[in-house]
Amino acid sequence: xxxxxxxxxxxxxxxAPTVENFRFEEVELPELSDGQILVExxxxxxxxxxxxxxxxxxxxxxxxxxxxxxxxTAVGVVTESRSNKFKTGDTVRxxxxxxxHAVLSEDQAEQIxxxxxxxxxxxxxxxxxxxxxxxxxxxxxxxxxxxVVFISGAAGAVGSVAGQIAKHLGAAKVIGSAGSPExxxxxxxxxxxxxxxxxxxxxxxxxxxxxxxxxxxxxxxxGGDHLEAAIQNANTFxxxxxxxxxxxxxxxxPAPGPRNLGLSIGKCLTLRGFxxxxxxxxxxxxQEKIAPLVVDGSIKYASTVREGIENMPSAFxxxxxxxxxxxxxxxx
Amino acid sequence: xxxxxxxxxxxxxxxAPTVENFRFEEVELPELSDGQILVExxxxxxxxxxxxxxxxxxxxxxxxxxxxxxxxTAVGVVTESRSNKFKTGDTVRxxxxxxxHAVLSEDQAEQIxxxxxxxxxxxxxxxxxxxxxxxxxxxxxxxxxxxVVFISGAAGAVGSVAGQIAKHLGAAKVIGSAGSPExxxxxxxxxxxxxxxxxxxxxxxxxxxxxxxxxxxxxxxxGGDHLEAAIQNANTFxxxxxxxxxxxxxxxxPAPGPRNLGLSIGKCLTLRGFxxxxxxxxxxxxQEKIAPLVVDGSIKYASTVREGIENMPSAFxxxxxxxxxxxxxxxx
Numbered sequence: 001x002x003x004x005x006x007x008x009x010x011x012x013x014x015x016a017p018t019v020e021n022f023r024f025e026e027v028e029l030p031e032l033s034d035g036q037i038l039v040e041x042x043x044x045x046x047x048x049x050x051x052x053x054x055x056x057x058x059x060x061x062x063x064x065x066x067x068x069x070x071x072x073t074a075v076g077v078v079t080e081s082r083s084n085k086f087k088t089g090d091t092v093r094x095x096x097x098x099x100x101h102a103v104l105s106e107d108q109a110e111q112i113x114x115x116x117x118x119x120x121x122x123x124x125x126x127x128x129x130x131x132x133x134x135x136x137x138x139x140x141x142x143x144x145x146x147x148v149v150f151i152s153g154a155a156g157a158v159g160s161v162a163g164q165i166a167k168h169l170g171a172a173k174v175i176g177s178a179g180s181p182e183x184x185x186x187x188x189x190x191x192x193x194x195x196x197x198x199x200x201x202x203x204x205x206x207x208x209x210x211x212x213x214x215x216x217x218x219x220x221x222x223g224g225d226h227l228e229a230a231i232q233n234a235n236t237f238x239x240x241x242x243x244x245x246x247x248x249x250x251x252x253x254p255a256p257g258p259r260n261l262g263l264s265i266g267k268c269l270t271l272r273g274f275x276x277x278x279x280x281x282x283x284x285x286x287q288e289k290i291a292p293l294v295v296d297g298s299i300k301y302a303s304t305v306r307e308g309i310e311n312m313p314s315a316f317x318x319x320x321x322x323x324x325x326x327x328x329x330x331x332x
Numbered sequence: 333x334x335x336x337x338x339x340x341x342x343x344x345x346x347x348a349p350t351v352e353n354f355r356f357e358e359v360e361l362p363e364l365s366d367g368q369i370l371v372e373x374x375x376x377x378x379x380x381x382x383x384x385x386x387x388x389x390x391x392x393x394x395x396x397x398x399x400x401x402x403x404x405t406a407v408g409v410v411t412e413s414r415s416n417k418f419k420t421g422d423t424v425r426x427x428x429x430x431x432x433h434a435v436l437s438e439d440q441a442e443q444i445x446x447x448x449x450x451x452x453x454x455x456x457x458x459x460x461x462x463x464x465x466x467x468x469x470x471x472x473x474x475x476x477x478x479x480v481v482f483i484s485g486a487a488g489a490v491g492s493v494a495g496q497i498a499k500h501l502g503a504a505k506v507i508g509s510a511g512s513p514e515x516x517x518x519x520x521x522x523x524x525x526x527x528x529x530x531x532x533x534x535x536x537x538x539x540x541x542x543x544x545x546x547x548x549x550x551x552x553x554x555g556g557d558h559l560e561a562a563i564q565n566a567n568t569f570x571x572x573x574x575x576x577x578x579x580x581x582x583x584x585x586p587a588p589g590p591r592n593l594g595l596s597i598g599k600c601l602t603l604r605g606f607x608x609x610x611x612x613x614x615x616x617x618x619q620e621k622i623a624p625l626v627v628d629g630s631i632k633y634a635s636t637v638r639e640g641i642e643n644m645p646s647a648f649x650x651x652x653x654x655x656x657x658x659x660x661x662x663x664x
Contacts, residue, residue, distance in 0.1 A: 257589020264605030273596030
């Protein structure tokens with residue numbers, strides 16, 4: 001009999017979540033049936049979108065349930081197998097995060113090659129994170145060679161990749177915003193042409209200065225004043241890929257939309273929301289075009305790693321304070 | 333020497349415009365030069381977009397200038413010609429509205445055939461109005477056969493045409509909102525499948541009831557609560573063509589955007605603003621596909637006609653109170 005430790009949802013947050021919304025507990029796992037594997041997790045991902053799942057609201061993904069274990073992407077090692085697809089010692093990626101061990105059916109896991117790239121990469125740039133960046137720029141933002149591209153939350157997991165992909169796709173200029181001088185330096189270090197610290201204030205003015213010829217594509221991870229600034233500085237037929245709005249995830253009242261949305265009419269702007277789950281048909285294209293650039297080091301990525309499954313909720317909460325550069329990962 | 337009476341901008345409105353913002357004056361017109369024509373106007377159009385031109389704000393179209401005559405689409409008869417392109421008695425459409433007579437160069441006017449359709453039609457359904465409706469549904473809203481289409485300001489000049497075009501393009505259901513029981517009856521009379529009176533309140537609830545299977549395309553002429561209701565009821569990959577926001581044109585403070593814009597992410601919605609001037613390359617397609625349906629009576633149109641150039645400002649102001657069904661036109 002294997003014992004697992006896991007995080008369950010203790011209560012739903014009203015506004016900003018706290019560690020009190022999570023409860024750590026021990027459970028006994030069932031014996032394996034045919035076709036199942038036992039996985040011991042080594043890394044797990046915490047992501048901004050999980051905030052939405054803490055609310056009891058129907059969305060594109062099921063909400064977390066009270067007293068039920070949380071889920072999310074994780075990497076682990078197969079320690080027992082009754083599947084012909086996997087053998088003991090295989091490293092796999094799956095969705096049963098937030099726990100030390102999981103019993104999975106063989107179709108719930110996929111093997112990954114940690115000789116090609118480290119496990120962290122499979123949680124981020126080679127996974128949904130990288131695909132999100134790629135899809136947001138291409139299918140959603142319809143980026144074209146020569147475009148001026150602006151990315152908010154640029155030092156985050158998606159943003160840091162999106163900026164580099166934009167350069168590889170021929171953007172004339174890539175501008176990023178982030179929340180500290182260190183992150184601004186990080187951005188120019190990985191290939192952003194310009195970057196600014198939104199905490200210096202006047203996002204609109206800073207963007208106008210960085211983009212004197214206007215913005216053609218805006219990749220929005222933030223919402224709020226960043227979205228307004230992008231609309232204000234957008235060129236005619238500009239495109240806005242709405243990927244996330246972390247500035248508003250903890251609001252208890254619905255946040256007002258951009259006050260200058262009316263400008264989209266005269267400027268013929270397109271604002272398009274997306275979730276990567278609707279664009280998985282582009283995963284193959286991403287693997288062929290972008291993954292090799294990650295493996296050969298042309299596209300760089302960063303992870304912020306916190307140690308110990310017991311610290312997983314606090315690592316998650318750090319996301320809302322900008323505690324991460326690149327992907328936030330917990331190492332068990 | 334010909335004398336013309338014309339409306340000039342006396343002052344810029346702060347909030348809702350009044351007749352005091354306009355001044356009626358008499359001017360002497362110059363003698364014709366080679367290539368010029370003198371036109372006596374018979375009909376002129378007043379349109380919601382003119383409200384934006386009363387502000388001193390750079391936009392997709394030049395603002396009106398203080399003490400200068402207003403402009404807009406008009407129809408008139410050539411009374412004198414020094415052009416080989418036009419002869420006395422020709423009926424033409426041009427942009428020198430808001431005045432009794434105009435001296436135009438020959439490339440500023442186009443001949444129209446009032447045997448095919450009455451002059452009013454050329455100011456509306458066979459002009460920019462019809463093209464706006466067509467472009468908004470097709471190139472902007474990417475309407476497909478089988479879509480559920482919702483149109484606000486549906487009894488207005490653009491909306492009343494858009495609903496009929498949507499049916500002709502194979503919409504599964506076309507729903508309209510308007511501001512009186514008479515307009516609601518008008519809509520169902522011209523082919524809308526369902527219509528409701530937004531003044532009855534709860535636009536979101538009324539739309540949800542009319543569109544139990546959700547909305548695929550929303551043609552927005554109104555903004556405000558209608559836009560929020562459309563986002564709320566939109567299906568995944570729904571499209572919103574933002575054509576106008578008459579509910580907000582007289583606001584002195586920037587109106588907040590839709591509070592539920594965040595839903596566009598999970599629903600993968602596209603919101604796309606447009607002005608017809610950026611889509612004139614589709615005018616030929618419109619003339620071929622839609623104009624014949626107007627001429628043969630398959631697509632109906634209404635005009636609200638006010639008499640006398642001296643009443644032109646008040647006819648314009650009526651637009652903001654929903655005084656019109658279909659195109660608002662002034663007959664001189």
